[in-house]
Amino acid sequence: MSSVNSSDLRDDDRHHATDALAASAIADETGGVGLGSLLYRVKYADGTVHKLFESGTNNLAALLRIWVVAVTEKAQARKWVPTPRTAWDMDAAYGLYRRVAEASLAHWMDGRCNTCNGTGIQVTQHACPSCKGTKRAQIVGGRLESEKIADMVGELEGLYQAHGGRAAAMLRN
Template identity: 50%
Template sequence: MGFSDRYVAALGSNNLMDDALHHQTDPLVAAALAGGIGALLCRVKYADGTLNRMFEGNQQNLAQLLRIWTVEVIKRGRARRWVPENTAWDAAAAQALYRRVAEKSLAHWLDGKCRGCGGTGVKVLLGNGICTSCKGTGVGAVYGVAGLELERVKDMVSELSSIHDSHSGRAGGLLRCGDM
């Protein structure tokens, strides 16, 4: 069982006792101690109403994550020189691009399931073949963007996955070591 599975199990636990026999809080503690934007990514993706629709979730976490991610995308876009920022018009267009890329990449990373099969990779109507929309991967296309912007969104989705994987690795390491 990976870190994400343990984190989700801890969120759904009805017994958060923490003693020699009960360790349900360990993944939550490890996620907090691993810190950084990865902790916020995990909180928004797994904890804020996505698993249990009995509550609406914490919109402030999503808003904070979007602000942090937008700043990060702007920093990465400038460092990688996605577009020139020579004039005021160029700078304004670049800022608009960075914001759209940040919003689209975060939205796709949080819920990038194929619309045709619901993320299962299997045809919904027939139920016995590979989904033609996603070719069986369960990951849907990024909608509403094309060309340069689509490539940048895909790049930033990959960056988000890397941040999440790195955070999960640090938190999983903390769980294995017991250094919490």
């Protein structure tokens, strides 16, 4: 994304750095979700901070708030837990939803295997025993929680891919 590191965001016959930004913004509007460009900003743009005032932590905090709400809605619709009857049940359910949201977002943001640093192989040129050559870290947690986390990582990837597809289609047009 040249627009992220560009010092000249003019949009004329010779400057096209803003094309990807415009396509991404319009893709959010047409997709109706509004989460796609935020996923891109947090994963790619916020790590390239050039000046102190351009800190990207606000985007991550906003993404986490939105994602916790989205996971809670998905969990309730999919009936991850029986309908809470007491305040304790409700607190436990929302605790699960928040843990799954935080872990799934963290894993999606950087799910590389720490043992092999995401290469899939060891120094000895054998497959990494931790990730078994997949280059992805194992999702940690109990069986129920890790299944839900993996499901939400898939949801994030789906949102990300759909947004990228809509933006790419707009750039082609």
